[in-house]
């Protein structure tokens with residue numbers, strides 16, 4: 123099924139190389155929408171949430187939440203169930219509109235006015251809490267679809283893969299240790315492998331900010347450890363926001379930790395400080 | 410500078426597919442025409458005008474089934490209003506056929522009979538250009554296309570999905586039917602268009618004309634299959650199935666599903682319109698009953714019986730159901746609705762992947778008997794599960 127080995131294409135690839143480069147750059151932010159501008163990191167802040175409130179039928183899932191993430195930072199978000207962690211990601215990615223408050227990507231990009239595909243093109247990638255991959259597509263096809271390229275209808279109708287794009291897919295498959303499963307249908311992967319595939323799809327998008335909602339749920343200890351290594355290696359070049367309940371994992375990531383509770387920030391700091399905070403102990407153990 | 414489009418078009422279909430199409434073309438372009446035109450009436454292989462028209466009609470239905478499969482089987486959007494697009498194509502082209510009657514109608518007027526009957530003195534403005542074949546052919550594609558685009562734009566933009574979308578399409582075709590039933594609308598009311606005499610000046614009932622229209626229907630079907638095959642094996646095709654299986658994932662990796670749905674939806678409607686134009690030329694009548702909700706449901710049954718998500722399945726489904734239907738309507742017409750209902754239930758319960766799914770199951774079982782490990786059913790194994798893949802959190806409070 124996969125169109126990866128048509129020999130004619132290999133021949134055409136050499137000729138296509140030049141055109142390819144051009145397309146890559148032209149095709150960066152193209153869903154056919156107004157692009158809200160370049161990412162401006164002049165104040166070294168990549169994500170800025172200010173006073174965000176989201177309510178569902180009167181219940182405040184987010185309550186005046188304010189949070190900033192620095193460029194290149196690896197931030198962990200922890201908090202009890204229902205604290206609003208997923209809702210926060212919904213707001214950032216354009217899925218849920220906040221009732222009030224501001225959400226900026228860099229200095230200039232107003233996330234509260236953008237649709238999901240626009241947010242993705244601006245450079246924010248998201249991994250869902252429940253792993254969501256295309257179950258009937260192969261691993262390779264999943265990565266191909268996620269690849270950073272022109273994502274308008276006209277292009278996808280005629281698109282074929284170029285050598286460098288195929289290389290990128292192979293590289294990511296190695297990174298997520300699915301290189302032996304390229305032609306496997308994603309629905310047949312283990313839970314942990316699906317998690318990795320979804321992470322791989324994020325890497326293919328090459329986003330500047332990665333939002334990862336419980337990325338190691340369902341992974342073995344060994345897998346968890348390797349995921350931590352991967353994330354640490356990504357930080358710096360990318361910024362990451364990781365939601366996790368698994369404290370060993372959070373510890374392995376080693377970044378700053380934000381505790382969310384009842385829709386707002388309860389505490390912030392390194393893991394040890396936060397864990398020693400009586401209010402945090404209260405929400406985790408007090409009930 | 411990439412692989413030329415024609416090469417990729419060619420590569421998109423496996424060799425067996427091309428061979429099957431070649432055989433099909435030989436039968437429909439040579440075999441059947443010869444059997445109708447050359448073989449004498451008493452000959453065992455003679456194809457009567459009745460049979461030719463019936464087969465031509467089924468070819469048109471097969472095109473509609475493929476169009477339905479593209480939208481339902483691949484993009485996961487169940488339309489229960491595709492009869493509308495088919496009928497719009499038929500009406501658009503029927504206007505031209507009405508004009509070709511010239512003064513040979515019962516009133517000997519330049520106007521179509523029904524307009525004389527209504528005491529109209531001139532053609533309504535929207536009949537302008539209806540004496541031109543090219544305009545009519547264009548309109549038969551453009552009208553369903555534009556209607557589908559506008560409807561799709563609003564429906565998909567509002568993120569109307571699933572059952573809601575299906576019900577709205579039913580309402581759409583029903584409303585259109587009521588509208589076309591009215592005499593003042595200018596489309597012949599209940600009787601619609603009929604009593605055609607000519608097409609491009611040729612006698613529309615002449616054997617040669619019939620054969621030509623039949624061969625054109627076959628050509629349209631072949632073109633649809635080749636185009637459809639290219640589409641579903643392209644990256645666009647993979648995005649459509651991805652939208653079907655996990656739409657929110659598609660959005661978050663940067664595709665706008667609206668554009669993709671609109672594209673395939675409009676294309677599907679245009680294909681239906683073309684089929685409608687050929688249908689009305691062969692059957693010799695188009696009236697509002699073509700827009701009845703039941704007709705549109707039947708189209709969905711064709712795709713379901715054959716097997717959704719396989720183009721060949723749609724073709725087979727349309728063939729099987731319609732042959733059965735013409736058998737029933739000749740022998741025991743009153744049982745047809747029951748049989749259709751039974752068929753739909755049986756397929757839903759026992760053959761979720763239709764005839765093609767059954768065939769594949771039999772083949773893999775056979776393959777499994779000879780070679781122990783059969784890795785092919787991998788894709789099929791997850792087929793059943795995908796229905797459950799919901800969008801992670803259904804928390805979208807935003808519009």
Ligand SMILES: Nc1ncnc2c1ncn2[C@@H]1O[C@H](COP(=O)(O)OP(=O)(O)OP(=O)(O)O)[C@@H](O)[C@H]1O
Pocket residue numbers: 178179182183201202203204205206207208209210251803804805806
């Ligand atoms: N669409 C919605 N309608 C009503 N309530 C909602 C909706 N989405 C979320 N909520 C509620 O908002 C609160 C925050 O939910 P959210 O999913 O953001 O929590 P979370 O921190 O991600 O929890 P978990 O750790 O269980 O994933 C919960 O009480 C939840 O029930």
Ligand SMILES: [Mg+2]
Pocket residue numbers: 207208209251335
């Ligand atoms: Mg959550």
